[in-house]
Amino acid sequence: xxxxxxxxxxxxxxxxxxxxxxxxxxxxxxxVSLIVGGILIAVTNEDFQEAATYFFARPGTALxxxxxxxxxxxxxxxxGAIVSPDSGFLPLTETLTNATPLIMAGLGVAxxxxxxxxxxxxxxxxxxxxxxxxxxxxxxxxxxGLHLLVVxxxxxxxxxxxxxxxxxxxATTGAHEVILTIMLNYVAIKLLDWILNTPAFLRPGETxxxxxxxxxxxxxxVIIPGTRLHLGFIVAIxxxxxxxxxxxxxxxxxxxxxxxxxxxxxxxxxxxxxxxxFLAMAIAGGLGGFAASAQISGTEHVLxxxxxxxxxxxxxxxxxxxxxxxxxxxxAGLLFGAFRAGATNMQISTGTPIDIxxxxxxxxxxxxxxxxxxxxxxxxxxxxxxxxxxxxxxTTHVAEVPAAPATVGAHAAKGAGTVxxxxxxxxxxxxxSAVDAGPSTAKxxxxxxxxxxxxxxxxxxxxxxxxxxx
Amino acid sequence: MKNSRRVMAAAAVLGAxxxxxxxxxxxxxxxxxxxDAAAKDFLGCIVSDSGGFDxxxxxQSSYEGLKKAEHxxxxxxxxxxxxxxxxxxxxxxxxVSAKCDLTFSVGFLLADxxxxxxxxxxxxxxAIVDDSxxxxxxxxxxxxxxxxxAYLAGYVAAAQSKTGTVATFGGMKIxxxxxxxxxxxxxxxxxxxxxxxTVKLLGWDSAKQDGTFTGDFEKQxxxxTVTQNFLxxxxxxxxxxxxxxxxxxxxxxxxxxxxxxDVALVWVDSxxxxxxxxxxxxxxxxxxxxxxxxxxxxxxxxxxxxxxxxAYVGTLANGGVSIAPFHDFDSKVSAETKSEVDALKQxxxxxxxxxxAKK
Numbered sequence: 121x122x123x124x125x126x127x128x129x130x131x132x133x134x135x136x137x138x139x140x141x142x143x144x145x146x147x148x149x150x151x152v153s154l155i156v157g158g159i160l161i162a163v164t165n166e167d168f169q170e171a172a173t174y175f176f177a178r179p180g181t182a183l184x185x186x187x188x189x190x191x192x193x194x195x196x197x198x199x200g201a202i203v204s205p206d207s208g209f210l211p212l213t214e215t216l217t218n219a220t221p222l223i224m225a226g227l228g229v230a231x232x233x234x235x236x237x238x239x240x241x242x243x244x245x246x247x248x249x250x251x252x253x254x255x256x257x258x259x260x261x262x263x264x265g266l267h268l269l270v271v272x273x274x275x276x277x278x279x280x281x282x283x284x285x286x287x288x289x290x291a292t293t294g295a296h297e298v299i300l301t302i303m304l305n306y307v308a309i310k311l312l313d314w315i316l317n318t319p320a321f322l323r324p325g326e327t328x329x330x331x332x333x334x335x336x337x338x339x340x341x342v343i344i345p346g347t348r349l350h351l352g353f354i355v356a357i358x359x360x361x362x363x364x365x366x367x368x369x370x371x372x373x374x375x376x377x378x379x380x381x382x383x384x385x386x387x388x389x390x391x392x393x394x395x396x397x398f399l400a401m402a403i404a405g406g407l408g409g410f411a412a413s414a415q416i417s418g419t420e421h422v423l424x425x426x427x428x429x430x431x432x433x434x435x436x437x438x439x440x441x442x443x444x445x446x447x448x449x450x451x452a453g454l455l456f457g458a459f460r461a462g463a464t465n466m467q468i469s470t471g472t473p474i475d476i477x478x479x480x481x482x483x484x485x486x487x488x489x490x491x492x493x494x495x496x497x498x499x500x501x502x503x504x505x506x507x508x509x510x511x512x513x514x515t516t517h518v519a520e521v522p523a524a525p526a527t528v529g530a531h532a533a534k535g536a537g538t539v540x541x542x543x544x545x546x547x548x549x550x551x552x553s554a555v556d557a558g559p560s561t562a563k564x565x566x567x568x569x570x571x572x573x574x575x576x577x578x579x580x581x582x583x584x585x586x587x588x589x590x
Numbered sequence: 591m592k593n594s595r596r597v598m599a600a601a602a603v604l605g606a607x608x609x610x611x612x613x614x615x616x617x618x619x620x621x622x623x624x625x626d627a628a629a630k631d632f633l634g635c636i637v638s639d640s641g642g643f644d645x646x647x648x649x650q651s652s653y654e655g656l657k658k659a660e661h662x663x664x665x666x667x668x669x670x671x672x673x674x675x676x677x678x679x680x681x682x683x684x685x686v687s688a689k690c691d692l693t694f695s696v697g698f699l700l701a702d703x704x705x706x707x708x709x710x711x712x713x714x715x716x717a718i719v720d721d722s723x724x725x726x727x728x729x730x731x732x733x734x735x736x737x738x739x740a741y742l743a744g745y746v747a748a749a750q751s752k753t754g755t756v757a758t759f760g761g762m763k764i765x766x767x768x769x770x771x772x773x774x775x776x777x778x779x780x781x782x783x784x785x786x787x788t789v790k791l792l793g794w795d796s797a798k799q800d801g802t803f804t805g806d807f808e809k810q811x812x813x814x815t816v817t818q819n820f821l822x823x824x825x826x827x828x829x830x831x832x833x834x835x836x837x838x839x840x841x842x843x844x845x846x847x848x849x850x851x852d853v854a855l856v857w858v859d860s861x862x863x864x865x866x867x868x869x870x871x872x873x874x875x876x877x878x879x880x881x882x883x884x885x886x887x888x889x890x891x892x893x894x895x896x897x898x899x900x901a902y903v904g905t906l907a908n909g910g911v912s913i914a915p916f917h918d919f920d921s922k923v924s925a926e927t928k929s930e931v932d933a934l935k936q937x938x939x940x941x942x943x944x945x946x947a948k949k
Contacts, residue, residue, distance in 0.1 A: 206687065214680065313805065317763055325713055326723075327765050328698045348679075419676040424760075426640050429674025464677065468635075468684045470672050478673075 121370030146441055146448075148494050149487035150455070154194070161193045161472055170312035188197070191433025195474040200465020201458035213349035219433050220418060221246070221411035223356040226438035226449040227363045228283070228407030232297075233444040234367060235400035236380030239302025243432025244308035245279040245405040247414030251315055252278030254423035257334030257416055259320075265335040271417050272355075276409035282308060283405015284398065291394035297401070305432070316425060331423035340418045352414040357450070359410060366403075366448040376400050393572055437485045456481065532580060611813040618680045629776035632665040635690035637681040639697035647807065647833035647859060648766075649696045652719050655885030656694065662886070663829055663893055678703035686711050692892040694719060694885060698766075704729065715897050716890050717882060720766050727899040732884050734904035736766075736858075737773030738938050739877045739911040742827075743856050744777020746826040746913075747876055748789040749927040752852060757803040757820035758841075759813075761832030767795075770831040770858055771801055773945050774777055780934070780943075787934060789870060792820050796799050804835050813838030821846045827874060829856035836862075840869040847872065854919065861914040870916045874923075876914035907939045 162168055168189060171182035199205075201215050225242045232239035234412040253275030262270055286300045316319050316329035323332050340350035368372040378386040387393050406585040412429055420427065438456055442448030487494050605692070636656050638649040653669060658723040660667040668688055678700050685693045686707060693714070695704040698721040708716045717730040724731060747756045758774050760767040771794040780792045794801035794814075804812040813835035817828050821842060830839035836857065842857050857866060857876035866873075868945045884904060891897055904910015916923050937943040 218676075225845075303922050310805065313762070328721075328766055330699060330763070333702065415676065419679075422675075422677055422702060426675050429640075429676060431674070460673075460677075461672075461680075463669065464680050468668055468681070468688050471668070474673060488856050 125350055141481065142491075143443070144168065145351075145494050146192070146258055146443065146452075146488060147489045148498055149441075149484050152487055152494065152497065153480045153483035155478055156483055157191040157468070158194065159186075159424070161476055162190045164473070164476075165189035165260060173319075174493065178389070190471075191469050191473075193466050193476070194582065196466040196469045196472070197459075197462035197477075200469075201462030212345060213344055213347035213463075215454065215458040216353050217348045217350065217419065217457070218460040219453045220350075220352045220356045221414040222434055222438050222456050223450055223453030224352075224359055224414060225408050225411035225431050226442065226453050227359055228411070229435045229439035230277075230403035230442060230444040230446065230449045231363055231367070231376070232400055232404040233439060234380050235396060237297045237374040237397070237400060237404075238291075239283070239286075239301055239404050240402040240436065241283065241304050241405070242411070242435045243431070244301065244305035245282045245408030245432075246412045246415070246428040246432050247305075247308040247312050248407030249275040249277075249279035249405075250416050250423055251312060253409070253413050253416045254334060254427070255321070257338035258332040258423075259422075260334060264336065264337045267335060267492050268340065268374060268417060271338045272410070272413045275416065276406045279412060279514035280402045280406035280501045283408065284402035285403075287398035287401025291397040312423075321423065329425060332423050333554040334416060338417055339421065340414070348419060350414075350418045354416045355410065356453075357415070359407065360446045360450045363407070367446065372399065383581025408435075409436070437481060440488050441484060453581035458488065461516065534538035592820030609874075610663060616649050618947050626936070628764070630693075632663075633668065633688070633690045634659060634665050634689065634692050634889050634892070635668040635670070635685040636694040636696065637678065637685060637700065638669070638671045639678075639699045640674060641697075641807070641833075643669060644815060645807070645833060646865075648720055648879075651859060651881040652694055652696045653881030656889060658882060659886045659893075664888060665889065665893055672700075675699060679706060682707040682716075686714055687710075687865040691715065692747055692897065693780065694888075695721075697721070699721070710756055715892055716887075719874060719884055719885070722901055722903075725899070725901075730888060731901045731903070732881070732888065732904070734771070734876055734879045734881070735945070736879050736904075737769045737776070738906045739879075739913045740770045740773030740858075740945075741777040741780070741938065741945045742935060743793075743829065743877045744774035744779075745781045746916075746923065746927060746931060747774070748778040748787070749785075749827065749855055749930075750854065750874060750919075750923065751789055751826050753824045753826045754788065755775045755790045755792060755824040755828075756827040756829075756924075757817075757823075757825035758829040758856075759793040759804065759816050759820070761804055761807040762836050763800070767803075767831045768799070768801075770829070772796060772799070773877075774829055774856075775946035775947055784930075792825055793825065794822060803833055807833040807835055810835055810841070817842035818846075821851075826851070826853045827856060828853070829858065829877070831858050834899045837869075840866060840872060841923045843872050844869060857914075863914065863917045867887065871918050873914075873917060874919050876918055878912045878914050880904060880910050880912065886901050905939075906935055 122200065124515050163186065165185060168182055168184035171178070171185045175182045184263075195522075200211050202212050203209050204211055217574060219483065225246060228245065229239045229242055253271045256274040257271045260267070260270065282304060286297055286304060289295045290297050313329075315333070321331050322328070332417070340352045343349050343351060343353070352553055361478070365373075373387065375391050375396045378389070379393050379400075383393045386396070413433070415421065415427060415429070434456055438452040439449055441455070442450070442452035459481060466472050466475045466477070477482045624918050634656055635651055638645075638653070641647060641649045643649050643653040647862055649829050656667055656669075659665055668690060670684060672678055672681055677800045678695075682693060682695065682700070691714075693707075695701075695716065697719065699897065701718060701721045701723050704716055704718050705724045705726070708714070708724070708726050712728055715728050715730075717732060718724060719732045722731040722732070722733045743757075756778060758771050760771055775791050775794050775796040778789055779796070781787065782789055792802075799907035803817060804816055813832055815838075817830065817839040820828055828839055828843060832839075840855055843853050846853050853872075854874040855862070855869065855872040856874055857863075859865075859879050859881075860876065861868045862873045862876045879914055884902060887896075888902070902910070906912065934943065938945065
């Protein structure tokens, strides 16, 4: 029991470290990844490879070729993502179109993160959402307006079902959500395979695994004629606001965050951890379902293998990059949408392999997951020690834990309608909402605490509180 | 401390911005140059499905055909890999903006996007591999009646089997895969009828139109497990129709052969003796689907201004599908079998034998 607690605790601290990384680290991670990507573009360029054979005789030629390749590729990336001389701001609409499902699914992952869960299952949630939504789209013929609503509703239902299964299993059996979501991803993908062998989902008289095209009335209306930018983008923005409201202003969101911070403390305070776990996963899945509707009613219009693309996995990156905040996820989604849109132009106009963009995206995750690496690379550790000496890093997280139960209880007793957001009220030094305020507030909170020895001494505190709750 | 952090962040953003601006400033004249050079010649373009151009299957074969055209006729080539289904229309539109004279779409998944792009751009030519659903004057469909060649392979496999059991399996249950399996099954059945034998086929039930599938075109270990099962049930010739998963099947056959059993493999799509040369000593024959050749031919027609929207169907008659030489097995296949295969081939070409595979 205690070993399991420690494991959960350690994992949570990793989660918080990732979610709580500073914006600076995110920006620097993007920058470093782009530089490494540029080097890769240069090195894999044919002209460079040719010139590299006489590198030591004439290094300028090779370096010039490499520089040209990298700048041309990034220029094409930029022109494909934002604005180009040929097509004006059309590429920007592509960026927004690509970003739409990423933002929606990213919100799902972020929300689960905040409730203390790794939702690796966005892929499966989108897939099942797409199955539900697409069926409603091509099999039912409803009037304009209503049809789209029904498709969205069905998609969300499918996603929420798939996420909810995970939440329910975790809440009732304690099964680990990472294992559950990964396995359910497989189940969803195989389910789609099977469904695409079922005549009811195929075009009449054909055996190719692709569904009929959904009705026009089931499509998101295009916002700007001549582009693919559809109403789903507006829905994505509304969802950002909704998730922000849920997390920061609602009782439910407060419960989710409290459970995410310290389930034992939340339970002590009278919150139902099981209910929160289930709801968090169901809502996360529902957001994945929205992403599915953006696919089905926005860009793809059919159900086929790979309906979810790689959105479910990119969404994890997006949520991480966005530090699991709604607006952070929004901007990270835009960035990744820009990468996707730009990559198309990059590979067509410069022949740069599209995989370079995937490498850049993966590097971003790598650097974000290892903030100390980025800090060391840019000497931030030295700089940060300027004005005020701070407690040694490992203690910060540990020290804030014991503070949580009391304040959580206090807030819960007060009724959560008026819960102050720690980010808005930095004076609430010992507020549990330190999650919001990033590491700096967390460290302020830690400072007044007596120095705790780093490492294994920490978990004793939550253990005692949990003992009390049983 | 918080302030210093903000300052740092601002500095970093400024730095990144400066970098972005610098890269913008440097490049325009470069891109202008490459643009001029590309506009001169015929521009042949290709868009993959999510398998990518290194899928050891139809994307790769088609791409190699276009690259061969680049080499042989000096045309220019642009390629775009799709990473997701929603990339199809973006990539195709990108090719139209890039002023491609002819754009190949690989795979039936691209059919809707190709149809839309071709309808919106009636003066741009398209060709789609493995799909025949589009009938537009500026779209040429390239499909392959591989069942004809698989029929011959099935006949040879049945003739070569000493255990009286042969096997096949697919990657996924899609028409372009099952057409091989059905042809193979009918070839085995033909041998049984003609010779009064009862060679058994594992992995495909012609009556039910269903069989054994590994579920994707990626997991080689699954191909190995499935093949091992077949070999354990006494099969001694196996035809995997699963792209790269076939390598897993080859590994299982190789191990069994090393264990002293006389087993062989029938490769598909390309001549496995060359394309999977590490297993060449296992290759009885291959069912060749000459996608590369037809892509190159269509490119040549378009380059010479002879493009038309007539559907192309690869058959034994036009060489679009064929059965590969026996290579190392040449001495093991009897002269009788060889002449029977030649006769069957002629009968199929003449239409006397119809291979009734569902397309």
